[in-house]
Amino acid sequence: MDLSSRIAIIGAGMAGLSCAVALQQAGYQPTLFEKSRGASGRMSTRSGAGWQCDHGAQYFTARSPEFRAEVSRWEAAGVAALWSPRLQVLAGEQAHQRDAELLRFVGMPRMTAPGHWLAASLSVEAGHSISQLRRTAGGWQLESVEAGWLARQFDIVLLAVPAPQAAPLLAPEAPNLAALAGGARMRGCWALMLQFESTLDLPFDAAFVNQGRLRWIARDNSKPGRQGPETWLLHATAEWSEARLEHDAKAVQADLLDAFREACAPIDIPAPQDSSAHRWRYADSFPALTQGGIWDGALGLGLCGDWLNGGKVEGAWLSGRQLAARLMHS
Numbered sequence: 001m002d003l004s005s006r007i008a009i010i011g012a013g014m015a016g017l018s019c020a021v022a023l024q025q026a027g028y029q030p031t032l033f034e035k036s037r038g039a040s041g042r043m044s045t046r047s048g049a050g051w052q053c054d055h056g057a058q059y060f061t062a063r064s065p066e067f068r069a070e071v072s073r074w075e076a077a078g079v080a081a082l083w084s085p086r087l088q089v090l091a092g093e094q095a096h097q098r099d100a101e102l103l104r105f106v107g108m109p110r111m112t113a114p115g116h117w118l119a120a121s122l123s124v125e126a127g128h129s130i131s132q133l134r135r136t137a138g139g140w141q142l143e144s145v146e147a148g149w150l151a152r153q154f155d156i157v158l159l160a161v162p163a164p165q166a167a168p169l170l171a172p173e174a175p176n177l178a179a180l181a182g183g184a185r186m187r188g189c190w191a192l193m194l195q196f197e198s199t200l201d202l203p204f205d206a207a208f209v210n211q212g213r214l215r216w217i218a219r220d221n222s223k224p225g226r227q228g229p230e231t232w233l234l235h236a237t238a239e240w241s242e243a244r245l246e247h248d249a250k251a252v253q254a255d256l257l258d259a260f261r262e263a264c265a266p267i268d269i270p271a272p273q274d275s276s277a278h279r280w281r282y283a284d285s286f287p288a289l290t291q292g293g294i295w296d297g298a299l300g301l302g303l304c305g306d307w308l309n310g311g312k313v314e315g316a317w318l319s320g321r322q323l324a325a326r327l328m329h330s
């Protein structure tokens with residue numbers, strides 16, 4: 001592929017960023033289009049009055065040598081660090097420690113830090129929600145909700161967005177890829193962030209909850225580099241969340257706070273000072289596919305994302321690298 005190829009990457013989450021970095025290192029100059037205000041996607045942090053809380057990805061593991069080396073670069077840059085929470089599995093009477101030997105990393109001082117660090121050396125056009133792709137003799141045209149059809153055309157378009165958001169973009173020009181994305185199931189997740197006046201007297205910093213409405217709870221301020229008050233994050237199970245995706249956030253908040261109190265009983269959980277709920281419509285892939293990056297050289301069209309590579313942050317990063325490698329070797 002010619003180094004002067006005009007490349008657009010839709011989505012500046014970890015997959016799009018890793019793909020763009022790999023292409024840039026090889027001499028290409030990709031442009032990322034991102035619908036949010038900034039990069040990092042589901043590796044995200046919400047800020048309130050004087051507090052912050054990671055409300056998407058909670059931590060990441062690094063099992064492959066390539067990603068472990070990347071995480072070492074992030075650590076050296078001060079944008080990621082090991083998190084060693086006091087971790088429990090709560091299952092009624094059988095609370096026990098879990099996976100003490102597994103290394104868990106987090107962005108530092110917030111989960112967005114690695115994504116923002118990668119984006120700093122890339123061309124990211126934020127605030128562009130791409131709504132249509134059109135293939136013409138001059139190349140690919142992109143329409144954004146905010147700016148209409150963009151004047152620039154591209155030789156290559158790479159989609160690094162969740163499968164349900166990729167499917168409608170692919171449908172007019174690449175029905176087979178649209179069918180693949182349309183068939184990938186992604187599940188929702190309600191998140192609740194809670195800020196307390198003082199430290200909760202709980203014997204853990206994070207817990208997998210294997211019963212009821214919750215699947216995960218974590219003391220956000222136990223992660224390295226965090227400042228500010230006592231802040232907890234709750235994630236509801238996929239089943240519970242999916243059944244309530246359209247419910248009012250206030251009702252969800254009340255339900256999940258009750259569930260937190262039940263999970264922590266008999267320790268008393270006071271009323272939070274502040275709270276905020278967030279609905280993730282596409283949190284995880286179930287089951288995630290294992291194709292890695294997909295490249296169609298005839299169309300000049302590619303796909304990457306966690307949903308194509310086992311889910312999770314590491315899968316997203318590897319998927320972006322795989323797509324870049326396939327494109328470069330075609």
Ligand SMILES: Cc1cc2nc3c(=O)[nH]c(=O)nc-3n(C[C@H](O)[C@H](O)[C@H](O)COP(=O)(O)OP(=O)(O)OC[C@H]3O[C@@H](n4cnc5c(N)ncnc54)[C@H](O)[C@@H]3O)c2cc1C
Nearest residue numbers: 011013014015035041042057058130283305306312313316
């Ligand atoms: C609640 C929750 C908990 C999680 N917990 C963990 C965990 O503990 N460990 C772990 O490893 N992973 C976890 N994950 C998963 C992890 O966050 C993802 O695997 C990873 O961040 C996905 O990266 P991605 O680049 O594939 O997708 P995303 O991060 O979703 O990036 C896609 C980007 O595309 C943008 N976009 C979408 N559509 C358009 C469009 N039309 N135009 C322009 N831009 C668009 C989005 O705004 C987004 O920035 C969790 C996710 C959630 C939501």
